[in-house]
Amino acid sequence: MKSPAVTDSRRDILRTAARLFQERGYEATSMQDIASALNLSKGALYHHFQSKDEILFEIMNHGLDVFDEEVLDVVRQIPDPVERLRACIARHIGMLLRGRDREITVILHENRTLPSRLRKRINARKRSYIHFLEDTIQAVQSRLGTKNEIHPRAAAFALLGMINWVYQWYRPDGSLSEEKLIRDYTTIFFDGLTANQ
Amino acid sequence: MKSPAVTDSRRDILRTAARLFQERGYEATSMQDIASALNLSKGALYHHFQSKDEILFEIMNHGLDVFDEEVLDVVRQIPDPVERLRACIARHIGMLLRGRDREITVILHENRTLPSRLRKRINARKRSYIHFLEDTIQAVQSRLGTKNEIHPRAAAFALLGMINWVYQWYRPDGSLSEEKLIRDYTTIFFDGLTANQ
DNA sequence: CGGTCACCTGACCGACCGGTCGGTTGGCGG
């Protein structure tokens, strides 16, 4: 077990690095940039992490930890598939918008920059979320007895795309509130643009 | 007017650079990488372009030219908003999947890497597409007399997200055909997951 | 009080970056 001080400084580095990676991109952010932002020397970073890659990997892993905790673990408890999917949409969007350290954004954007060994481990975790969405969508379809033949995987990726794209354009200080965004996205996914409700 | 040879070698460079940028990312691709892939010296690249930034900018500009030509110019001719939107979805996805040089993918991914002067010009062109989508969606809503209050901008970005995310996961050699993908995406956006048709 | 260890500094390394430059080449117009 590591001392709290150790994990604290590690977490500080990860938070700052995540912010910089999100603002400038991974490749465009140097270790010196990260060190300067923390009032540290570059060498000090290498006391806590073996490499720049490890920092990125830990950012993503921690982001996925938080995601599992605040989204998946909660919505899995909901037995009704329709309500489960609704809650999932709301919580996923909420996390994306309120995540202070933007780890999720880094996960989305720096997909291919990780060396393949580490990337595989991250992708495996992502894939389990995809499967959860696919299963839930299929349950929703048979529950509501829909007669269309929408491929659950296509629907899962469509939903993921809708939501994950939000970070590219949404600004919290704009005219569109988070609640309205969630409501509209949920309506579109379940009932489409032409919904009458 | 430039000679065909000049534009030819420029286009070759842009195509190869676009492929590399898409595979490894802009910052992770060096001018030497581009030159080697073309069996050229690095200096030769600077005979055709002033800077690496200019190459990225021209890739994006050309990608948007093709997009305007193959998507927007065609679907704008369609008077009925519903049919216009359907055609737009189909053509947008088709372009994304069949675009040989992946310029569109580069446009989507390397948003923030351009210096702000050039980025503004690219973003202005993107914004005009957003406005087109918003207007069409609003026309669809009033045409079908939908009673919901989905914000046209939210719907436009949801649609964009669904479609643009495709490049992150879709593989043409998988079990999901392009036609099926277009059909499912169109159904989801117009009628939702619970569509009965 | 002396020793140890986590934490950190700052100088340093070789590789490589984007970009430049003087010079070569080969095909084409006159």
Add this chain to the structure above:
DNA sequence: CCGCCAACCGACCGGTCGGTCAGGTGACCG
């Protein structure tokens, strides 16, 4: 056959990158 010039080469520039390392410092422990 000459002269020209776009296209290209390869050495080179200053600077920055990720990463290393010897050493300093201060808190804690016996």
